[in-house]
Amino acid sequence: SAVISQKPSRDICQRGTSLTIQCQVDSQVTMMFWYRQQPGQSLTLIATANQGSEATYESGFVIDKFPISRPNLTFSTLTVSNMSPEDSSIYLCSVEWRGGLYNEQFFGPGTRLTVL
C-alpha cells in the first residue's frame, strides 16, 4: 500500500488568513485527491490534483478558495484561502494506488483545521 503523510497534522488559524497543507506519498502515484470532512460528517471530494495541469474541482469548490499544486508524482499541496469558521474541518489527502490487478484508494492521516 501507499504511505501518505500530511503536514501540519493540526492548526488553529485566524479568520481571513490562509493555510497550506502538504501531502507526501512514498511512491509515485498518478491520481491524488483532496477531501474535506466537516465535524461529524462524511468525506466530500474537493478536487483531483493532476500532475502538470490544473486541478479538477467538484461542484461547490473553486480554485480561488482552494488552490492546489501538484509539482510531481509524490507531492501535492492544498491551500485554504481567506478562511472563515465554516472552513473548520479535517482535510484529507488521498491517492489511488494499483495493488495487484485493481486500483485501491488510500488516505493520509488528515489535517485538523480550526478557524477562529
Added chain:
Amino acid sequence: GQQLNQSPQSMFIQEGEDVSMNCTSSSIFNTWLWYKQDPGEGPVLLIALYKAGELTSNGRLTAQFGITRKDSFLNISASIPSDVGIYFCAGRRGKLTFGQGTILTVHP
C-alpha cells in the same frame, strides 16, 4: 448525483457480538470499498470489492458486492473493543462517493 445510504447510523453492542452494516444506492458502482476511521485519523481501507456478487473476507470482516451493483454489506464477527470507530462504505464509478458512516461502540 450519486448518493449512498448507509445504515445503521450507529450501533451499541456487547463484546463478542456480530455486527452487520450496509450501503445502498440508486446508482450502479464498479467498486465498493469499506473503510474504518479512528478518532483523529484518516480512513483505513478494510476491504475492496471489484466484481458483482463478490464475497471477500479479511480476518473477522466479511463484505459482499451486491449482485445488482447497487449495494454492499460489511459483517464483523465476534466484535472486540478495538473495533470501535466509524465505518464508511464508498462506491466508485469514476470518483469515490462515501456513505454517511456507521458509528460502532463495543461495550466490554
